Amino acid sequence: MSYLLIKKSGLHTSIQDEGRFGLAFYGIPQSGYMDSVSAKLANRIVGNESGSAVIECTYTAPSIEFGKNFIISITGANMGWTIDNNPIPRYTSLYVRKGSVLSGASAREGIRSYIAVQGEMDLEATNGSYSYYGRAGMGGLNGQLLKKGDQIPYKKRRSKWEFRFVAEEERLKLSIPKLIPIHRGPEWHLLDQQSKESLMQGAWTINADSDRMGALLVGRSLSFRTSANMSSVPVFPGVIQAPYNSSPIVILQDGQTTGGYPRIACIPHQSLGLFNQIRPQEHFEFFLVLD
Amino acid sequence: MKSIQIDQVKFKVDPISDRRTRLVKQNGNDHTSLPALAEYILESKIQGVIDVVSTNVEMLISHTDTLPLITKRMKDIQMPKVSKVSHYELPVCFSKGLDWDIVETQTGLKKNKVITMFLKTTFKLEAYGFLPGFMYLTGLPEAIQCLRKSIPRQKVNAGTIALGGQYAGMYNLESPGGWQSIGHCPIDVFPFQQPSGPVLKIADTISFQKVSLAEWKELDRENFTIQDYIAR
CATH class of the missing domain: 3.30.1360.40 (Gyrase A; domain 2)
Incomplete structure (x- = not known):
């Protein structure tokens, strides 16, 4: 049969595509791949369209049985992937036989891994997207995370084998200390001089309570030149908000669409994937890109 | 710039x-x-x-x-001079309100008086935002305005009607709630799964109809949407 069977769920495994557009006005977030660089590479390797739905694995790998012969690829974090207990490489096309089982362990570098399967999932999109957004029960498989016993159906199509491979230079470098570029945000000027400098000087970490909605930054508290109350303003994935006397928060893919705190800076779209691969307790630094 | x-x-x-x-x-x-x-x-x-x-x-x-x-x-965008505005009447059960004590203290008014003033008001949908489908309604009389909570309630149900500053609001998803809950609307006002988008448009007007607990139970069915309510 043309499906994938989930034998073990992993920690937080979901279906994601490019995201849901045109609904942020109603407070519905974009969602979609947390690391779009790795997800798109996975699609490219199997010959899918760039924005196709993939399986996003977080921290711990799921275990998946293939209902027929499929062509797949795995990118992003190294979760020690195996097929029928034989180690397999990432960033290359793989031909998997019916009945074989893909498994893995905990992520070693990075935290998110992507599984692309050649073809198209045979699911119903919610508001134009397959992306799982738990809060409103949208997308995914029946609006839920993938769990043991789930079957992901695929549209019947003949597999087309082609050996494809992504060179080291094109992959995100997850093993080395991360430097995250930021732009100044609309309320950058509200930070005092010392805080502007302290944002870029020294390491930050991400609080373990962070999720697809937002990342809580741990490091230093920032102070402002004024504590004037702000009107509510639009925000989007990548915006760094700094509540007064509290830790900065990076709005992520499932995050709110408006907020009332100063938007001090912004991680550019193409760098958000790297940011979203940072592990809890891992040290990273910001550097300022002048526009 | x-x-x-x-x-x-x-x-x-x-x-x-x-x-x-x-x-x-x-x-x-x-x-x-x-x-x-x-x-x-x-x-x-x-x-x-x-x-x-x-x-x-x-x-x-x-x-x-x-x-x-x-x-x-x-x-070249030009909004139509006279835009079509629709009026909706939504059911609300006030005995489902969770913060009546706070509302009575802050307004200095008895629950019944607050309810009377609330029901007399024609609200206007000013914006959606913050959380999926959350509706900001303007028109709340000053006498029944309340402060937001300093620490949000951990969970309010989808359909909760609440007061926050100059606004009345409606939660369309279960979420943490920083506003003062005064009641619950049992029908699904923003059916997320429907491709046609939300029924209520910006600037549409809304008034509320009081329903008893028994009527609320009758209406509080799964997937009972605003279209079903209007058509009933």
Whole structure:
């Protein structure tokens, strides 16, 4: 049969595509791949369209049985992937036989891994997207995370084998200390001089309570030149908000669409994937890109 | 910084990130509602515009084409002079309110008096936002306005009707709640799964009809939407 069977769920495994557009006005977030660089590479390797739905694995790998012969690829974090207990490489096309089982362990570098399967999932999109957004029960498989016993159906199509491979230079470098570029945000000027400098000087970490909605930054508290109350303003994935006397928060893919705190800076779209691969307790630094 | 005029509203144009541009409302044109203009831009389906978010002071346009192309296409937008406004009557069960003690203390009014004033009010949908489908309603009489909670309640049900500052609001998803809960609306006002989008448009008016606990139970069925309620 043309499906994938989930034998073990992993920690937080979901279906994601490019995201849901045109609904942020109603407070519905974009969602979609947390690391779009790795997800798109996975699609490219199997010959899918760039924005196709993939399986996003977080921290711990799921275990998946293939209902027929499929062509797949795995990118992003190294979760020690195996097929029928034989180690397999990432960033290359793989031909998997019916009945074989893909498994893995905990992520070693990075935290998110992507599984692309050649073809198209045979699911119903919610508001134009397959992306799982738990809060409103949208997308995914029946609006839920993938769990043991789930079957992901695929549209019947003949597999087309082609050996494809992504060179080291094109992959995100997850093993080395991360430097995250930021732009100044609309309320950058509200930070005092010392805080502007302290944002870029020294390491930050991400609080373990962070999720697809937002990342809580741990490091230093920032102070402002004024504590004037702000009107509510639009925000989007990548915006760094700094509540007064509290830790900065990076709005992520499932995050709110408006907020009332100063938007001090912004991680550019193409760098958000790297940011979203940072592990809890891992040290990273910001550097300022002048526009 | 560049500026642009859309339907007589002057904006400062600020490309905040790749593919995202802020339009910041300039002073001197307070008559146009930004969320209403944003909704119109969204519904006009301008080529290359993929998302629009708006508050009272600022709009955010997400786009796939270059900014000069987008601003060129947006310049010609003109909202219809007389826009169609619909009125909706929504059921509310006040015995489902969780914060009546706080509301009575803060307003200095008895629950019944607050309810009477609330039911007499014609509200206007000013904006959606913050959380999926959350509705900001204006028109709340000053006498029954309440402060937001300093620590949000961990969980309020979808359908909760609450007071927060100058607004009345309605939660369309179960979520943490920072507003004072006064009741519950048992029908699904924003059925997320429906491709046609929300029934209530910006500037539509809403009044509430009091229902008893028994009537509330009758209406509180799964997937009972606002369309079903209107058609019943």
